[in-house]
Amino acid sequence: MSAISVTDLRKSYGEHEVLRGIDFEIAEGEVFGLLGPNGAGKTSTVEILEGYRTRDGGEVRVLGRDPADGGTELRERIGVVLQQSQLWPNLTVLETHRMFAGYYRRPRDVDEVIDLVGLTDKRDARAKTLSGGQKRRLDLGIALVGDPDLVFLDEPTTGFDPGARRAAWEMIRSLRSLGKTVLLTTHYLDEAEQLADRVAVLREGRIVREGTPGELTGGELSEVEIRYRRDGEDIAVRTADPTRTLHELTGEALAEGRALDRLEVRRPTLEEVYLSLTEDE
Amino acid sequence: MRLYWHQLASEQRLFWRAREAAFFVFIFPVLLFLLLASVYTGTIYGVPAPRALLAGLIGYGAANTAFAGLAITLVIRRESAVLKRLRSTPLPAPVFVAALLTSTLIVFAAQTVALFGLGIAFFHCPFPGRVVSLILAVLVGTIVFAALGVATASLIRSAEGSSAVVNVVLLPMAFITGSFGPTRHYPKFIRAVGDVLPLKYFIKLVNAVYLQNRELWTQPRALAVLAVWGAIGVAVAARRFRWEPREG
Numbered sequence: 446m447s448a449i450s451v452t453d454l455r456k457s458y459g460e461h462e463v464l465r466g467i468d469f470e471i472a473e474g475e476v477f478g479l480l481g482p483n484g485a486g487k488t489s490t491v492e493i494l495e496g497y498r499t500r501d502g503g504e505v506r507v508l509g510r511d512p513a514d515g516g517t518e519l520r521e522r523i524g525v526v527l528q529q530s531q532l533w534p535n536l537t538v539l540e541t542h543r544m545f546a547g548y549y550r551r552p553r554d555v556d557e558v559i560d561l562v563g564l565t566d567k568r569d570a571r572a573k574t575l576s577g578g579q580k581r582r583l584d585l586g587i588a589l590v591g592d593p594d595l596v597f598l599d600e601p602t603t604g605f606d607p608g609a610r611r612a613a614w615e616m617i618r619s620l621r622s623l624g625k626t627v628l629l630t631t632h633y634l635d636e637a638e639q640l641a642d643r644v645a646v647l648r649e650g651r652i653v654r655e656g657t658p659g660e661l662t663g664g665e666l667s668e669v670e671i672r673y674r675r676d677g678e679d680i681a682v683r684t685a686d687p688t689r690t691l692h693e694l695t696g697e698a699l700a701e702g703r704a705l706d707r708l709e710v711r712r713p714t715l716e717e718v719y720l721s722l723t724e725d726e
Numbered sequence: 727m728r729l730y731w732h733q734l735a736s737e738q739r740l741f742w743r744a745r746e747a748a749f750f751v752f753i754f755p756v757l758l759f760l761l762l763a764s765v766y767t768g769t770i771y772g773v774p775a776p777r778a779l780l781a782g783l784i785g786y787g788a789a790n791t792a793f794a795g796l797a798i799t800l801v802i803r804r805e806s807a808v809l810k811r812l813r814s815t816p817l818p819a820p821v822f823v824a825a826l827l828t829s830t831l832i833v834f835a836a837q838t839v840a841l842f843g844l845g846i847a848f849f850h851c852p853f854p855g856r857v858v859s860l861i862l863a864v865l866v867g868t869i870v871f872a873a874l875g876v877a878t879a880s881l882i883r884s885a886e887g888s889s890a891v892v893n894v895v896l897l898p899m900a901f902i903t904g905s906f907g908p909t910r911h912y913p914k915f916i917r918a919v920g921d922v923l924p925l926k927y928f929i930k931l932v933n934a935v936y937l938q939n940r941e942l943w944t945q946p947r948a949l950a951v952l953a954v955w956g957a958i959g960v961a962v963a964a965r966r967f968r969w970e971p972r973e974g
Contacts, residue, residue, distance in 0.1 A: 495814055497970070517816045525814040530807035535743040547732040548815040591815070 448473045448508060448595050448626040449494060455502035456489050463489045465650040466503065471643075473594075476617070476627040478641030480634065482723050485647040487630040488528060491599050494628065495525055508595055521549060524588035524596040526581075528603070534573035538564050538583055541572060542590050549591035562586040562616060578609030585616060596620060598629045602636060614639055634719050648723045661718050674706040729817060733825035741829060751795040752833060755787040756840050762906060763849050770908050773937050776849035779907070781936050784838055785929035786905035788867035791834040794892045796826070796875035801888035804879070809969045831868045838864055859935045859942035866942075867928050870952045873959030874924065880966035899925050924955035 449471040456464040463486045471477040479487050492498045493505060496512040496519065505512060510519045532541055542559060546552035559565055562582040567575060572583060581601065588596055598617065602610045617640050620627050631637055637644045638658045645655040654661055669687040671694065673680055684690040687710060698705050742748050762783070763776035770778035803809050812822065838860075845851030854860045878895070882888045902909060902916050903926035909917055920926050927948040934940045934948075942949070 497810070497813070517818065520814060520816045523814065525811070527807055527811060530811045532808065532811075533740055533743075535745075536740070540739070544732075544736045545815065547736070548729065548817045550816070 446473065446509065447471060447506070448475070449477075449628065450506045451490075451494075451503070452505075453503040454490065454493065454500055454505060456486075456493065456498070456500055463650050464493075464500075467645075467647070467650070467652050469645050469652065469655060471626060471628060473626055474621070474624055475642050476621055476629065476640055478637035478644040479628065479630045479647060480632065480637045480644050480719065481630075481647035482632055485723070486650045487632075487647055488599060490647070491597055491628065491630055495523065495597055496520070521551075521591065522594045524591060524593035526584045526588045526596070526598045526601055528599040530584065532572050532580070532583060532587070535571055537569050537571050538575075538586075539568045541583060542586055545587040546590045551592060552590050553592040555590065558586050558590050561589065561619065563612070578605055578612065581605070581609075581613065582616070585613075589620075593625065595626045595628070598627060600630055600632070602631070602633065610636070646719060646722050653722045654718075662712060670711050672707065672709040672711075675703075679707075729821050730825055733817065733821060734828050737825050737829035738832065741833060747795070747799070751791050752837055755783050755790055755837060756844065758786070758906070759783040759841055760844060760848075763845070766907065771933065771937060774850065776845060777851050778933070778937060780841055780845040780849075780851055781932045782905040782907070782929055783841060784864075784932050784936075785867070785903070785925055786900045787837045787841065788834060788864075788871050788928055789896055789900060789905075789925050791837060792830050792868045792871035793875040793878070794896045795833075796830055796872055797878040797882070797892050798888045800876060800879035801882050802885045804968060805885040805971045807971050810971065813969050827868070827872055830872055831865070834868050835864055854936050855939045856935050856941055859940075860932075862942045863928075863931050863935055866931070866949070866952060870924055870928070870956040870959070873956045873963060875959075876967060877959040877962035880963055880968065883972050899923050904929055924952055927951040927955075 447470045449469075451467060451469050453466045453468060454464050455462075455466055467486070467490065469477070479490060481487050489498065493500050494507050494512055496507075496515055499513055507515065508519060508522055512519060533544075536544065538559060539555065542555045546555050556565075556568075559568055562585050564579065564582055564586060567579060572580065575583060585598075585601070601617065602613045605613060614636070617627065617629070629637070629640060641658065643655065643657055644661060645652045646661070647653070668683040668685045671682045671684065671687065671690060673694070682690060682694070691710065694705065741751075759779060762779045766775035766779060768775055800809075813819075842851070842854065846853060878892065879888075882891050900906065902912065902920040903923050904920070905925065909920060912920075930948045931942060931945055931952075934945050935942055
């Protein structure tokens with residue numbers, strides 16, 4: 446059974462249509478990345494799935510329930526990391542975890558969770574003394590303390606320095622080894638590429654592409670680029686059939702007794718695919 | 727029920743842990759009482775001044791704790807998305823609200839006990855004669871001012887402005903309704919404003935119970951006005967209360 450299934454999901458705020466009919470499925474145990482620029486509808490989608498917003502149309506199932514009336518039963522089984530939230534500045538890491546653990550029928554062991562998010566050293570430190578990255582780990586810890594089957598991470602590393610991002614990625618990878626299903630939104634491509642089993646690219650309320658990071662960079666849209674230099678001029682050729690094109694190019698050059706200066710063959714990065722999908726033509 | 731006790735314990739920890747806020751809400755009315763009771767001599771309402779001030783500051787304490795304290799706490803929690811975060815947990819909203827109200831009641835009750843303790847120890851105030859009525863009055867005050875506090879929190883837009891807005895309402899209200907001394911020499915129109923404010927009727931209740939040794943239920947008019955204010959607070963809160971930050 447799918448952990449999440451979304452069919453023709455629609456949402457408007459007044460006249461403004463933020464979701465124009467999106468569909469996707471997330472299998473149990475999968476890490477799914479929702480990728481897109483700001484305003485594409487990522488947070489609206491996630492907040493409908495979390496039960497914060499009502500939808501205007503379409504079908505949504507989260508762990509077999511409709512999040513609009515999932516109630517306590519559903520909230521026992523999900524963990525949420527909001528895009529931005531401050532916790533209690535005067536409670537310690539341990540106290541904050543205990544407070545949230547108390548809301549669930551079957552919480553995980555609090556010390557185990559603190560260890561998992563790497564805050565054991567800061568166990569008795571008050572939240573207000575933590576660094577930005579540590580606060581985010583506290584957010585993740587209290588999202589895991591109820592031992593959820595499904596975890597929502599809304600832009601979990603926005604504003605992180607590179608070191609903190611890498612540490613956060615390690616943690617998100619460890620969620621997979623715990624068997625959790627993860628829905629991750631991000632506008633960082635490398636993050637989606639590093640973490641997600643599958644990615645959907647959202648643009649102006651529609652999913653414009655969906656697949657594994659490999660499929661997105663290897664699909665028919667993503668031609669290979671061949672660059673070289675001729676008569677002091679940089680030339681770039683895009684081709685869907687690199688073997689033939691390269692053969693022609695090199696054959697021609699050999700016949701004319703020229704060298705292909707600075708010859709380079711490269712696959713587009715996910716970034717380039719993403720930009721081609723999310724920018725106006 | 728287990729969730730209720732868990733949340734109540736959490737709320738109490740949160741309140742006392744936030745030192746500055748706890749000082750302002752809990753200690754400040756007590757200090758004001760000590761100050762005013764030391765400088766006022768003679769009689770007010772025909773009783774020794776400290777006794778009347780004790781009743782007035784119980785009124786101020788109710789408005790300060792349940793109205794101002796609760797409103798500021800809720801706005802800060804809403805704007806920092808803590809309320810939103812709590813909504814995604816299995817903690818039911820009614821349990822959260824009940825625990826928050828009980829926690830407020832505990833703080834105000836402790837404050838009332840402290841005021842009486844100091845009044846009796848240092849200012850020859852008598853032990854209250856109508857204890858049951860006094861407990862009921864504390865309950866009524868907490869409920870009415872908490873309803874108004876939640877309603878006010880729903881109308882305030884930003885955490886930065888919450889403390890200013892609340893105090894602009896609270897302090898003048900306390901002055902013109904007689905928390906810090908009698909109002910009969912105030913200009914007529916100021917008294918007219920005071921005559922419609924809930925704090926005036928709450929102080930009236932406390933005065934009746936403590937200074938005139940009457941039972942609470944001998945004051946139906948004051949109770950009725952408070953009930954109307956409480957109902958207004960509940961109605962506004964029910965319509966306008968939000969769990970999520972205004973921005974984002």
